[in-house]
Amino acid sequence: MQQLIYFFQKFKYFLFFLLLQFIALAITFNNLSFQKSKFVNSANAISGGLYSQVANISDYFSLKSENKILLEENTHLRNLLELKNIVSLNKDSAIVDATLYFQKYTFLNADIIKNSYANAFNFLTINKGKKQGLQREMAVINSKGIIGITDNSTSNYTRVQSILNKNSSINARLKNNRYFGSLKWNGENYNVVQLIDIPRQAPIKVGDTIETGGRSAIFPEGILIGSVIKVNNTSTVNNSIDVKLFNDMSNLGPVYVIKNLHKLELETLENTNNE
Amino acid sequence: MNKIVYFTLLFLILLFLQVFVLNNILFLGYVNPYLYIAFVFLFPLNKNRFLFLLLAFLLGLGLDIFSDSGGIHAFAILFIAYVRLFFIKLYFRKYEADYPFFDIHTESFGKVFNYVVTLTIIHHFILFTFANFSFQNITNVVLNTLFSSVFTLVLYFIATFIFTKKQ
Known part of the structure; x- marks a missing residue:
């Protein structure tokens, strides 16, 4: 003793x-490990509050470019709407199908108050939380492409695991055919991510567009990601392809958070399969 | 000035300076200074080290909370906070009896330079190794350590030059 x-x-x-x-x-x-860090993250009231105060000021500097991006997106959406009108006018009889009105996704807007892209494991913080109905595992995108997946929510703030995080893995496919793989990041260049495990017979050229595959319960189908800049011709194990993101991850402003209304249904279905 | 007020202010200023200013520099895309470790150099030597170790840990943890990096800053700064006495013994030849009279600003520049450079490089190396968290990209870790150390050291010596000249 x-x-x-x-x-x-x-x-x-x-x-x-x-x-x-x-x-x-x-x-x-x-x-x-995803969603385990409950206390030490920037989504808490103190750091979230301070970051949003700073973002309040710094947002003014990018106001002009943000307005331009918004205008471009509006133009794009208006054009889509115009196309839709023609289609519905051409129908000669009204078909009422209840499943067509079934909404699958709902969108919320949020602002990024903290961004990081220089580390190997990057996280963002956005200024919406549980009060606005945000939960874990919801998709975060902006008009140019995908940004990440929500990770941890407090009442007013949410942490987002960026696609520039070595742990993130997102289902993605080629736009012109349906071959799919998963999107990873090797931690080197913040403009370039890697598409791996894509079938070897898939015809891939430099310049092909990559979009989300819709095989997960998180991302809707067909959200843009980036374009192929390097195809690996040697036979490696995981057949990795370099994809340049459409988004400039170092300069992000307002984002959309997508909530999948069918997520619970999908997950219960997948879980019963496992048993 | 009152010692407690001075070091509380230093703690907060270094934390917020690091979080809101220095973390956003990203020179050439990835080179950042980590000036918050100046807390370890400036905190007075004391026979009782519990308070110092705890404060260093909290400073690192505070930075981790803001930058979503887990506990890597806390780990790195706590490590240099613990090994600090060993290097003080090595470079300045100060022992326990000399601690109350030790002041880093009155020591000769050569010794201070060696001391600060050693601790900075140790800290940055641990920090980037943990931030990388794999055995790939080792060259990146070394390069990051080198560039960021230079950046931190330049800032630290400029800052000490500015703030001690007026005495």
Whole structure:
């Protein structure tokens, strides 16, 4: 007993140091697994509040370019709407089909208040939370393409796992045919992500457009991601293709969060298959 | 000035300076200074080290919360906070009896330079190794350590030059 007390006396700083290092390591490992970090993230009230105060000011500097992007998107959507009108006018009889009115996705808007793209595991913070109905595993996009998946929500803020995160994996496919693979990031260039596990017989050319595949319960089908810039001709294990993102991930403003209304249904279906 | 007020202010200023200004520099896309470790250099030596270790840990943890990096800043800054005494012994030849009289601003520049450079490089190397979290891209870790260390050191010495000249 005496020796034990002596031991603690002698190494008390070292033991304290080890304890704190152990806590830091535990937090680090927790942070790397999706949705486990409950406390140490920027979506809490203090850091979220401070970030949104700073974003309030810095948003003014990009107002002009944001307006332009908004106008471009509006033009695009108006054109789509015009096409839709023609289609409905050409129908000679009114078909009432209840399933057509079944809405599958609902969109919410949010602002990015904190962005990071230079690390290997990047996260964003947006200024909407549980109060506005945000949950984990919802898609985050903007008019140019995908951004990430929501990770952790507090009442007013949500953390988003960026596609520029070594842990993220998103179902993606070629736009002109239906071959699909998964989208990963190797942590090097923040403009370039990798499409892996795409079948070898898929005809891929430089310049092909990549979009989301709709095989997950998170992203709707057909949201743009980027274009192919490098095709791997040698036979490697995972057949990796470099994709340049349409989004400039270092310069993001307002975003949309997509909620899948059928998610619960899909998940219960998938779970029963496993049993 | 009152010591407690001074170091509380230093803690907060370094934290917010790092979070809102220095983390957004990203020179050439990835080179960032990590000036918050100046807290370890400036905090007075004390025989009782619990407070110092705890404060260093909290500063790192605060930065981790803001930058969503898990606990890597806390780990790295706590490590240099713990090994600080060893390098003080090595470079300045100060022992426990000298701690109350030790002031980093009155030491010769050569010794301070060695001390600060060593701790900065150790800190940055640990930080980038954990941030990378794999055995790939080791060259990136080394390059990041090198460039960011230079950036941090330049900022630190400019800052000390500005703030101590007026005495």
